[in-house]
Amino acid sequence: MLKRTPLFEAHRAAGARMVEFGGWEMPVQYSGIIEEHHAVRQGAGLFDISHMGRFMVRGPHAMAFLQHVVTCDVSAIPIGQSSYGLLCKPDGGIVDDIFIYHVPDEFLVVVNAANRDKDWAWLQEHARGFDVELEDRSERWAMLALQGPAAEALLVNAEDAETAELGNLPFHGVALTSMFGVNVLIARTGYTGEDGFELFFDAPHAEMLWTRLLALGAPGSVKPCGLGARDSLRFEPCLALYGHEISETINPYEARLGWVVKLDKGDFVGREALAAIKARGPARRLAGFEMVGRGIARSDYPVLALSGERVGHVTSGMPAPTLGKPLGIALVPTPLSAEGSEFDVLIREKPARARVIKMPFYKPRYKKA
Amino acid sequence: MSVIPADLRYSKSDEWVRVEGDEVVIGITDYAQEQLGDIVYVELPQVGATFAPGESFGVIESVKASSDLYAPVGGEVTAVNSALESDQQPINSDPYGAGWLIRMRPSGEEEELMDAAAYAAYLEGRAH
Numbered sequence: 329m330l331k332r333t334p335l336f337e338a339h340r341a342a343g344a345r346m347v348e349f350g351g352w353e354m355p356v357q358y359s360g361i362i363e364e365h366h367a368v369r370q371g372a373g374l375f376d377i378s379h380m381g382r383f384m385v386r387g388p389h390a391m392a393f394l395q396h397v398v399t400c401d402v403s404a405i406p407i408g409q410s411s412y413g414l415l416c417k418p419d420g421g422i423v424d425d426i427f428i429y430h431v432p433d434e435f436l437v438v439v440n441a442a443n444r445d446k447d448w449a450w451l452q453e454h455a456r457g458f459d460v461e462l463e464d465r466s467e468r469w470a471m472l473a474l475q476g477p478a479a480e481a482l483l484v485n486a487e488d489a490e491t492a493e494l495g496n497l498p499f500h501g502v503a504l505t506s507m508f509g510v511n512v513l514i515a516r517t518g519y520t521g522e523d524g525f526e527l528f529f530d531a532p533h534a535e536m537l538w539t540r541l542l543a544l545g546a547p548g549s550v551k552p553c554g555l556g557a558r559d560s561l562r563f564e565p566c567l568a569l570y571g572h573e574i575s576e577t578i579n580p581y582e583a584r585l586g587w588v589v590k591l592d593k594g595d596f597v598g599r600e601a602l603a604a605i606k607a608r609g610p611a612r613r614l615a616g617f618e619m620v621g622r623g624i625a626r627s628d629y630p631v632l633a634l635s636g637e638r639v640g641h642v643t644s645g646m647p648a649p650t651l652g653k654p655l656g657i658a659l660v661p662t663p664l665s666a667e668g669s670e671f672d673v674l675i676r677e678k679p680a681r682a683r684v685i686k687m688p689f690y691k692p693r694y695k696k697a
Numbered sequence: 698m699s700v701i702p703a704d705l706r707y708s709k710s711d712e713w714v715r716v717e718g719d720e721v722v723i724g725i726t727d728y729a730q731e732q733l734g735d736i737v738y739v740e741l742p743q744v745g746a747t748f749a750p751g752e753s754f755g756v757i758e759s760v761k762a763s764s765d766l767y768a769p770v771g772g773e774v775t776a777v778n779s780a781l782e783s784d785q786q787p788i789n790s791d792p793y794g795a796g797w798l799i800r801m802r803p804s805g806e807e808e809e810l811m812d813a814a815a816y817a818a819y820l821e822g823r824a825h
Contacts, residue, residue, distance in 0.1 A: 345731075361760045362735045556734065556761055624738055624758050646760055647737045654738075676756065676765075 333378035334470050334534035342552050350442030352379040355554040364557035365649040368520050372476035373553035374541050377526070378534065380471060381444030383451065384463040386434035393458040394428065394435060397451065397597055399580065401590040405430045410500045410515055414588050415450060416598030420579040420605055423450055424570060429502045429515060436502075436513070436528070438471075440570045454597060470534035474541060474550070475524030475561075477693065482544040483507075483525060494525070499696045508540045520558070521565030521692040564648050564690035566616060566657060572627055572643045573614055573657060581610040582659065584687070612640060615665035616687035617656050621680035623673075625656035630674040631682075639664065642673060648689060655689050656682065699728035699820065702793055707816035708769040708808050713793065717800075721770055724797045725757065725788065728820055733759040736785040741777040741798060748772065750808045754799065757788070766798065771806035774799050 330353040339346065344355030355376065357364060367373045385394060394402040400413040407430050415423035424443040429436040439447040444466060451462055474483060483494050490505045494514070497503055502515035510533045518524035529537060542550050559569070568574045574583045580602065581589075591603050619625065625645035633639045645656030656673065664671055667686055672679035705713045711729035715722045730736065738758040748754045748768040755766040777799050781788065787795035811819060 345734075356761070357734055360735050365760075560760055623740075624763060626763055647758070649760065676763075 331379070333376055334531045335376045335378065335538055338535050338538050339376065339552075344552070344554060347555070349555055350379065350440070352441055354379055355552075357554040357556045358552045361554070361556035361560060362649050364551055364553040365560050367551035368476045368522055368524075368553060368557065368561055369650055370477070372474060372478040372482055372524075372545075372550045373520075373557065374538070374550050375473040375475065375553050375558055376470075376538065377473050378470040378531070379441035380466075381439040381441060381447060382465045382469050382471065382528065383437045383439065383448065384434050384465050385437060385451075385460060386463075387458075387460040389458040389460045390435055393455055393460045394437075395594065395596060396458070397454045398426065398428065399589040399596065399598065399602070400428070401593040402428060402430075402435075403593070407432055408501055408503060409498075410502050410517055412588060414574075414580055414585060415447065416580065416589075416602065417576060418598055418601060420598050420601035421576040422570075422574045422578060422580060422583070423447065423576060425568060425574055425585075427517060429513075429517075431502060431504070431513065436465075443570060468531060469528050470531045470537075472527045472534075472537060472541065473518050473520075473524060474527070475518045475520040475553075476522050478545070478549065479522075479524045480695070482550060486540070486544060497525075499694050508537060510537065512537075516695070519567055520561035521567065521688070521690055522561075523693060523695040559644075560646060560649055563644050563646060563655075563657075564650055564688070565692045566688040569644065573659075578659065579605055579610065581605050582612055582614065584614050609662065611662060612659055613662045613665040614643065614687075615658055615660050615669070615684045616689060617658060617671075617673075617682040617684050619654045619656070619673075619680060620670070620683050621672075623675040623678075623680040624654040625658075625673040625675065625680070625682065631658045631660055632672040632674055632679055633661075633664065634670060634672065638674075639671070645673075650690055655685075657687070658682075699726065699731060700793070701727070701813045701817050701820075703813045705793070706769075706810040706812060707819075708767065708810055709819065710767045710769075712767060712769045714769045714810060715793075719802065720775060720800050721772075721803055722797050723769060723799050723801060724792055725766070726816075727792050730789050730792045730796070733757065733762065733764065735760050736788045739781050739785050739788065739798070741779075741781070742774050744774050744777060746774045747804075748774070748801075750806050767808075768801070769808050769810055770801060770803045772801040772803040775802050776800040
């Protein structure tokens with residue numbers, strides 16, 4: 329039986345096409361992926377991301393524990409801020425990519441839906457010896473993302489005085505506010521490459537907030553968006569997706585996420601292996617490419633060197649809606665990852681030429697102070 | 698609810714077949730275009746190519762996925778809808794009209810094809 333978010337009925341009523349995703353029955357699209365994609369790039373789109381996992385970490389050793397299990401420097405996240413981080417295995421493979429929010433007295437850790445059980449077990453296992461309390465708040469809280477250049481102006485006009493302060497919320501900042509009479513933890517985070525906000529609140533308010541947020545601004549200003557647009561929006565700015573660009577068999581240096589690994593912060597799970605990988609340099613790396621030949625590269629298609637030898641695979645690929653051409657990301661031997669390198673992607677048994685280009689394909693438009 | 702014209706026949710892989718004289722016109726069904734979503738690319742065969750029933754004659758790509766097109770009948774391609782090379786939108790907006798894919802001169806062999814009622818029941822069965 330697939331799990332459903334508190335908004336399942338609302339999605340169906342809005343005409344969403346539902347699909348299985350990571351054990352959840354989720355909307356893949358409402359009006360159409362391309363239309364929803366453009367809505368977020370040009371205005372605002374609302375996503376139900378209640379399927380993601382939300383864990384609270386508190387107690388005297390909360391920070392020390394997180395320092396031990398994640399690769400980023402948790403001591404550098406002040407209260408009211410958040411950070412992207414990685415959970416790594418002792419061999420450096422990525423268990424999951426996460427977001428850590430530092431709120432008063434505790435940390436909120438947001439993990440991928442498909443990895444929720446695995447991550448929960450991983451955190452429990454590594455919590456031994458730390459005076460720390462973990463709480464899985466995934467079912468108790470719902471989570472929405474309002475993303476796009478119009479998101480701030482729309483939210484400032486939401487019914488509630490406190491939301492007027494949102495304009496001052498910094499990039500990756502997190503604050504407790506109230507909106508439509510409900511307590512909401514709001515963060516200037518998201519995964520679309522646009523300015524935007526993520527909202528956490530008690531699950532029983534989900535339908536009310538979904539409806540009220542969709543009604544902000546002139547009719548049609550906020551479009552409901554599904555997983556299809558979420559994927560195409562994260563793909564253009566080359567934001568990693570678990571199971572594609574990152575996995576337990578891919579390390580952060582291969583995934584070009586070395587900036588998330590703070591080797592100088594002290595010991596943590598995977599540090600030794602990661603230091604060794606960094607010192608010798610990764611043998612393979614993610615490379616963004618454009619198609620020179622005809623066709624669309626898709627996830628898992630083989631990558632062939634020009635000699636014909638199979639040397640890697642496509643991690644994500646699609647026609648990029650904002651850029652108007654088929655693009656892809658592939659895991660290839662490091663020398664092939666240099667800009668201008670060429671290789672073939674095997675598209676339905678036929679090699680099609682691809683050329684490595686600069687990543688990200690689309691420069692994120694975050695609102696930074 | 699998907700549109701299923703009564704005068705066509707349908708394959709299990711969601712192609713439709715319309716008999717016109719001694720030729721057939723082939724496209725994908727309204728259900729298929731709905732499932733695919735926005736179609737962004739289509740690869741069709743050359744005129745003169747021959748296919749056995751069930752053989753892949755082309756590819757259709759949406760933002761999310763790539764799908765093979767299967768010949769519901771065997772035969773030789775006599776025309777392709779080349780307008781779709783530059784604009785695939787008709788496949789989404791008019792799958793039984795301007796969104797047609799190819800014309801074939803059938804060889805007589807064909808897949809097991811369904812009439813509209815059987816195809817409707819087949820789709821209903823897939824929804825559960």
